Every structure is written in C-alpha cells, then in structure tokens.
Amino acid sequence: MADEAHGEGGGLSFHPMDQFEVKPLFGGGYDVHWYTITNVTLWLALAILAIIGLMVLTTSKRATVPGRGQSIAELMYGFVYKMVEDVTGKDGIKYFPYIMTLFMFILCANFLGLIPMSFTTTSHIAVTAILGFGVFFAVTILGFVKNGASFLGLFWVSSAPLPLRPVLAVIEIISYFVRPVSHSIRLAGNMMAGHAVLKVFAGFAQVAAIAPVAIIGVMAIYGLEVLVSAIQAYVFTILTCVYLKDALHPHH
Amino acid sequence: MEGELAHIGAGLAAIGSGAAAIGVGHVAGNFLAGALRNPSAAAGQTATLFIGIAFAEALGIFSFLVALLLMFAV
Numbered sequence: 001m002a003d004e005a006h007g008e009g010g011g012l013s014f015h016p017m018d019q020f021e022v023k024p025l026f027g028g029g030y031d032v033h034w035y036t037i038t039n040v041t042l043w044l045a046l047a048i049l050a051i052i053g054l055m056v057l058t059t060s061k062r063a064t065v066p067g068r069g070q071s072i073a074e075l076m077y078g079f080v081y082k083m084v085e086d087v088t089g090k091d092g093i094k095y096f097p098y099i100m101t102l103f104m105f106i107l108c109a110n111f112l113g114l115i116p117m118s119f120t121t122t123s124h125i126a127v128t129a130i131l132g133f134g135v136f137f138a139v140t141i142l143g144f145v146k147n148g149a150s151f152l153g154l155f156w157v158s159s160a161p162l163p164l165r166p167v168l169a170v171i172e173i174i175s176y177f178v179r180p181v182s183h184s185i186r187l188a189g190n191m192m193a194g195h196a197v198l199k200v201f202a203g204f205a206q207v208a209a210i211a212p213v214a215i216i217g218v219m220a221i222y223g224l225e226v227l228v229s230a231i232q233a234y235v236f237t238i239l240t241c242v243y244l245k246d247a248l249h250p251h252h
Numbered sequence: 253m254e255g256e257l258a259h260i261g262a263g264l265a266a267i268g269s270g271a272a273a274i275g276v277g278h279v280a281g282n283f284l285a286g287a288l289r290n291p292s293a294a295a296g297q298t299a300t301l302f303i304g305i306a307f308a309e310a311l312g313i314f315s316f317l318v319a320l321l322l323m324f325a326v
Contacts, residue, residue, distance in 0.1 A: 193316055238303060
C-alpha cells in the first residue's frame with residue numbers, strides 16, 4: 001500500500017500508515033503466525049510492565065504518607081472507583097477490578113503509543129475488538145445470570161405507548177448488537193486517525209517553506225493526542241460501566 | 253478506474269467527519285450553555301457529557317473507517 005508514496009523525490013518519504021504495520025521482532029520478513037513475537041507483542045508486554053510498575057511497585061511500601069508514585073496510583077484507583085460507583089451504583093462495585101484493569105491497560109497502551117518510534121497497540125482493531133467483545137459477552141452473560149429471562153426487558157421499553165414498543169424493540173436490539181462494534185472501533189479509530197495525522201504533519205516538515213508551521217502543528221496535535229488518549233480510555237471505561245448498569249438493572 | 257472511484261468515495265466519506273464535528277460541537281455547546289446557567293449541577297453531569305460526545309463521535313469514526321476501507325481494502 002505504501003509503495004507509490006515512496007521514492008517520490010521531495011514528497012513524502014514515508015507513508016502515514018506505515019507506523020501501523022505488524023512486523024516480527026526477530027528475523028525480518030512479514031510472515032506472522034499466531035505464535036510469532038511481533039512489535040505488537042512487545043508493546044502489549046510493555047503496557048503490562050508499565051501498569052505493574054505504576055500500581056504494584058509504587059504501592060508496595062504502603063506508606064501512610066504517600067510518595068509521588070503512590071499518590072498517582074491512589075488517584076487512579078479513586079477516580080475509577082468513583083466512576084463505577086456513580087454510574088453502576090453500589091451493586092456494581094463487585095466488578096470494579098475488571099473495569100480498573102481495562103482502564104489502566106487502555107491508558108498505558110495509549111500513552112506508550114505516543115512515545116516517538118513506538119507502536120500503538122490500541123490502534124489495531126484486533127486488539128480493541130478483543131477488549132470490546134470481551135465486555136459485550138461478559139455483560140450479556142452477566143445480565144442473563146443475574147436477571148434470567150427478564151433481562152430481555154431491556155429491549156421491551158415498558159414506559160413507551162404499546163403500539164410503539166415493537167418498533168422500539170427492533171431499534172434497541174440493533175443498538176445492543178452494534179455496541180461491541182462501536183465500542184472497539186471508537187478506540188481504534190481515534191488512535192489510528194490521531195497518529196496518522198501526526199505523521200502527515202511530520203511529512204509536511206520536509207518542505208522548507210512550511211516547516212515551521214508543520215513543526216508547531218505537530219506539537220499542537222501531539223498535545224491534543226495526549227488528551228485524546230486519556231479521554232478515550234475514560235470513554236471506553238465509562239461505557240463499560242453504562243453497559244454493566246444495563247445488565248444489572250435492565251428495566252427502563 | 254475503480255481505484256480512482258474508490259479514492260473519490262473515500263473523500264466523500266470524509267464528509268461524515270464534518271457531520272460528526274457538528275454533532276460533538278452540539279453536545280459540548282449545549283452542555284456549556286446548561287452548565288453556565290446552573291454551575292453547581294455541572295460537575296455531576298460530566299460523565300453524561302463524555303458519553304454523549306462518544307456516541308456522536310462514533311458515527312464520525314465509522315465514516316473514517318469507510319474511507320480507510322475504500323483506500324486500502326477495496
């Protein structure tokens with residue numbers, strides 16, 4: 001896909017989408033099997049290590065007066081805890097560990113992807129679809145386990161006038177099954193679009209006449225991307241909370 | 253010929269990004285209008301704000317996805 005962009009003298013010397021290529025770490029080529037250790041594997045592992053470093057190592061001393069690292073860890077914990085409590089209510093607190101894990105993983109993966117020359121794992125739909133469908137199946141199974149067949153009341157809006165309810169049921173069912181798709185594509189799309197824009201602006205910097213504008217543009221967009229990374233992790237988590245609330249209390 | 257048409261289609265799909273921008277701006281603008289009238293209630297509604305923005309933005313991301321599919325997959 002990138003061949004025609006290469007070798008145009010003075011034009012883009014790299015394609016903005018090149019950064020999303022999955023490559024094996026060892027032994028070149030593009031031959032990727034399920035067991036191949038690729039750059040995705042590396043950056044997913046680094047995200048896990050970053051979470052362990054932030055959440056486990058800094059809090060291992062359990063200081064009464066927290067240091068810098070422990071303060072950050074406690075702030076994160078309190079932030080997600082309050083979000084779960086506000087959106088799902090008291091009986092959603094049981095599922096806090098899952099939501100905290102999702103939040104920390106997406107946040108760390110997004111932030112690691114912002115390091116220059118790194119690889120953004122969350123820009124791949126394969127990664128976010130696993131997260132999104134995981135939430136979808138967990139929430140659907142949980143809804144049926146907790147409420148039995150009355151979970152289907154989620155699709156039967158009892159507050160609407162009777163003739164309208166079948167129409168609403170169709171809309172509700174469609175919107176329910178679109179959830180995992182939009183949930184995962186939102187994260188992947190935001191990450192991919194932002195990083196592609198960064199690379200496009202970096203490409204403009206090669207043209208001397210507009211280089212200062214391009215460099216200022218890259219800086220501004222980089223700042224925006226830091227914001228977007230945090231907001232998308234927040235949005236993914238809060239939507240998980242909303243879906244969880246629907247599963248626990250399916251009646252409108 | 254088909255390749256060129258796919259590129260035109262990808263450009264047309266970018267209109268969806270503009271439409272999503274209108275939607276996100278509408279959500280955020282109305283939130284701000286409401287928040288300035290009753291600032292004490294605003295803090296409790298930031299979660300709703302982000303959920304609304306996320307839903308409005310999802311459709312713009314879908315159009316971006318259509319553009320990407322036309323550029324690289326078709």
